[in-house]
Amino acid sequence: xxxxxxxxxxxxxxxxxxxxxxxxxxxxxxxxxxxxxxxxxxxxxxxxxxxxxxxxxxxxxxxxxxxxxxxxxxxxxxxxxxxxxxxxxxxxxxxxxxxxxxxxxxxxxxxxxxxxxxxxxxxxxxxxxxxxxxxxxxxxxxxxxxxxxxxxxxxxxxxxxxxxxxxxxxxxxxxxxxxxxxxxxxxxxxxxxxxxxxxxxxxxxxxxxxxxxxxxxxxxxxxxxxxxxxxxxxxxxxxxxx
Amino acid sequence: xxxxxxxxxxxxxxxxxxxxxxxxxxxxxxxxxxxxxxxxxxxxxxxxxxxxxxxxxxxxxxxxxxxxxxxxxxxxxxxxxxxxxxxxxxxxxxxxxxxxxxxxxxxxxxxxxxxxxxxxxxxxxxxxxxxxxxxxxxxxxxxxxxxxxxxxxxxxxxxxxxxxxxxxxxxxxxxxxxxxxxxxxxxxxxxxxxxxxxxxxxxxxxxxxxxxxxxxxxxxxxxxxxxxxxxxxxxxxxxxxxxxxxxxxxxxxxxxxxxxxxxxxxxxxxxxxxxxxxxxxxxxxxxxxxxxxxxxxxx
Numbered sequence: 001x002x003x004x005x006x007x008x009x010x011x012x013x014x015x016x017x018x019x020x021x022x023x024x025x026x027x028x029x030x031x032x033x034x035x036x037x038x039x040x041x042x043x044x045x046x047x048x049x050x051x052x053x054x055x056x057x058x059x060x061x062x063x064x065x066x067x068x069x070x071x072x073x074x075x076x077x078x079x080x081x082x083x084x085x086x087x088x089x090x091x092x093x094x095x096x097x098x099x100x101x102x103x104x105x106x107x108x109x110x111x112x113x114x115x116x117x118x119x120x121x122x123x124x125x126x127x128x129x130x131x132x133x134x135x136x137x138x139x140x141x142x143x144x145x146x147x148x149x150x151x152x153x154x155x156x157x158x159x160x161x162x163x164x165x166x167x168x169x170x171x172x173x174x175x176x177x178x179x180x181x182x183x184x185x186x187x188x189x190x191x192x193x194x195x196x197x198x199x200x201x202x203x204x205x206x207x208x209x210x211x212x213x214x215x216x217x218x219x220x221x222x223x224x225x226x227x228x229x230x231x232x233x234x235x236x237x238x239x240x241x242x
Numbered sequence: 243x244x245x246x247x248x249x250x251x252x253x254x255x256x257x258x259x260x261x262x263x264x265x266x267x268x269x270x271x272x273x274x275x276x277x278x279x280x281x282x283x284x285x286x287x288x289x290x291x292x293x294x295x296x297x298x299x300x301x302x303x304x305x306x307x308x309x310x311x312x313x314x315x316x317x318x319x320x321x322x323x324x325x326x327x328x329x330x331x332x333x334x335x336x337x338x339x340x341x342x343x344x345x346x347x348x349x350x351x352x353x354x355x356x357x358x359x360x361x362x363x364x365x366x367x368x369x370x371x372x373x374x375x376x377x378x379x380x381x382x383x384x385x386x387x388x389x390x391x392x393x394x395x396x397x398x399x400x401x402x403x404x405x406x407x408x409x410x411x412x413x414x415x416x417x418x419x420x421x422x423x424x425x426x427x428x429x430x431x432x433x434x435x436x437x438x439x440x441x442x443x444x445x446x447x448x449x450x451x452x453x454x455x456x457x458x459x460x461x462x463x464x465x466x467x468x469x470x471x472x473x474x475x476x477x478x479x480x481x482x483x484x485x486x487x488x489x490x491x492x493x494x495x496x497x498x499x500x501x502x503x504x505x506x507x508x509x510x511x512x513x514x515x516x517x518x519x520x521x522x523x524x525x526x527x528x529x530x531x532x533x534x535x536x537x538x539x540x541x
Contacts, residue, residue: 054519080525092516095451095480096538105524105534130538151524 003068005030005186006051006155011062013050013209020046021059022209028155033177033187035197035217037224038206044190045089047206048157051188052086053079067154083154089163089190091144093132099143100127103150115150118179119143120172137164145176149183156180157188162196174199194221208237250303258303261286263315274298274327285316294324294354301362302329307336308343311372316346325354325384333363340401341372349379351389353415358388365395371427373401380408383415385441393421396540400429400458407434413441413470420449422540425458425487436465439473439502446475453536454487465494468502477506482513482536 004027013021020043028034038044049057051064053076064071071079094102103112113123119142129135131143141164148156162173174196180187191197203220205213212232213223250256251268257275260268264286271277274296279288292298308315323329337343353359367373383389389409400423409417419435437446448464466475481489493506513535521531 052519052523055515075528076519076522077525077527077531080523085525086523088516088520092514092520094517094535094538096541097534101534105521105526147524 002030004028004065005032005067006188007063007065008051009063009065011047011050011059011064013046013057013059019209021050023062024206024210026204026211026214028186028188030154031181031184031186032202033181033189033200035189035191035200035203035220036206037191037197037203037220042206043209044206045159046209048086048159048188048190051157052076052084080151080153083185084157085148085151085153085155086157087144087148087159087161089159091140093135093140095130095132097131098127099129099131102131102143103147105147105151110150112146112150115146116143118149119146119176120169121146138166138169141165142172145173149176149179152183153180153185155186155188157190159190160192161189162191162193170195197221205232207232207235210236212236253300256300256303257298258305259288259290260303260305261307261315261317263308263310263313272298272300275302275329285318287318289320289322291322292324292327292329292357295326296324296329297327298329301332304331304333305336306333306345306347307338308345309339310343311339311341311370312343314344314346316348318348319350321349321351321359323351323353323357323359323387326356327354328358330360331362333361335363335365335375337373338366338368338398339370340368341370343372344374345376347377347379349377349381351379351381353381353383353387353389355384356386357384359390361389361391363391363393365393366398367395367401368398371399371401371429373399374404375401376404376406378406381410381417383409383411383417383444385412386414387412388416390418391420393423394540395423397424399427400425400431402430404432405434407436409435409437409446411437411439411441411444411446414443415441416445418447418449422451423460424453424536424540425455425460427456427458429454429456429458431458431460431462433460434463434465437467437475439466439468439475439504440470441473442470443472443474444468444470445473448477448479450479450481450491451539452480452489453482453484453540454489455484456487457485458487460487460489461492462490463492463494464506465496466504466506467496467498468504469498471499471501473499473502473504475502475504477504477508479506479508480539481510482539483510484512484532 006028104110203217276291464477491508495504
């Protein structure tokens with residue numbers, strides 16, 4: 001097997017001495033779609049923020065190697081320059097910034113139209129619109145994914161990419177995730193939606209800041225379902241439903 | 243002085259007034275527009291009337307300024323847009339070398355029934371911060387009339403800016419006031435805009451975007467009062483504060499009729515962290531990200 005693109009070792013992140021990520025280990029191969037499942041509060045979004053280097057999310061222990069490079073000393077934009085990016089669950093809105101500008105960040109000569117078409121939005125209707133609150137939640141999500149597509153990242157962390165997307169459009173989101181892989185990228189796919197998780201090559205379940213299961217996506221989804229504790233059967237988090 | 247296109251002064255289809263200090267350098271009128279300008283030692287006194295029903299196709303350019311580091315310019319102007327008339331004014335206020343200069347504007351505007359005026363005002367005060375600018379205006383908007391203003395001061399220093407506008411809106415009239423200002427160093431802004439929605443179904447919007455850096459200070463007051471059935475108003479103020487700058491926003495909304503409604507939103511703070519991090523996650527440096535967010539807000 002090739003060296004992992006992303007290699008997370010014993011990653012710990014604490015808030016007030018409480019471990020949100022607890023000696024977490026995870027590896028993602030080049031070209032892999034890896035789904036991350038877990039109950040609310042299990043640490044999925046925190047892991048995304050720590051990987052991206054968001055302000056206030058410096059880990060207290062462990063290591064993150066990305067294409068063999070130690071990420072921890074790097075700032076967010078330096079990580080992005082290496083080919084890592086994050087699509088937020090609730091994307092930010094920008095007053096005055098057009099969709100065209102947003103899709104060509106840092107590369108003014110970039111062509112924003114193909115990415116917009118890939119997410120199912122007509123360029124002539126959207127390129128001159130602003131990435132502001134006039135867009136619906138679903139439109140904003142699609143533009144966020146178009147922005148990731150146009151960046152051509154080595155690894156895209158997608159935090160609930162199908163949140164707020166209507167049922168008929170879920171397949172479109174799935175196509176976009178596959179397009180990222182087809183372009184040679186990897187995807188860390190945080191999702192609660194089974195049909196989205198099942199497109200992954202592999203999947204892991206997170207509970208109380210630890211990976212408690214890794215395997216095929218169907219196995220991971222089944223592992224997550226119908227347990228005494230919806231998270232881990234009480235093995236890790238000590239929570240047992242009564 | 244005419245924006246980026248001086249040839250506008252030679253175009254006979256375009257009305258203009260150009261004044262340096264208290265001297266009128268040039269003016270031209272077009273059919274449907276009367277312009278009377280008078281030089282006095284203390285002020286330029288002018289009257290601009292758009293005749294009833296006239297549609298002034300090209301914007302009327304008003305260019306005021308001083309080409310010296312010091313001096314005073316005072317403009318007293320009466321603008322009347324008579325019933326059913328439509329006009330656009332592009333006002334350029336240029337003080338590129340100001341070190342201790344002053345520009346005062348006292349305007350009275352009256353927009354007649356069914357008429358409209360779009361007033362776009364761009365300022366440049368040079369790099370020194372020695373400019374004092376005091377535009378004060380009273381604007382009366384008639385039944386079914388519309389008034390749109392857009393004030394911008396986005397490059398160079400501001401100096402000391404003190405804007406005071408009072409707008410009265412009659413039945414089914416519309417007033418929209420927009421201001422965008424980027425202040426630096428020791429610039430000081432006092433901006434007070436008041437919209438009185440006197441008539442039924444009248445509407446008002448005050449939208450202010452101010453970015454402050456260095457030790458700049460701003461006090462923004464947006465007042466909307468609604469007195470009649472169906473009147474609708476909104477005050478929207480956003481101030482981005484960087485460095486040692488200080489800002490305050492005071493939205494004042496008052497409603498005097500049970501079927502009127504006025505809303506407001508005000509936000510003051512540093513650049514939004516999530517917006518910043520989103521752009522950095524696409525590879526922009528923190529400086530590039532701040533520049534993009536700020537330029538978007540001031541657009």
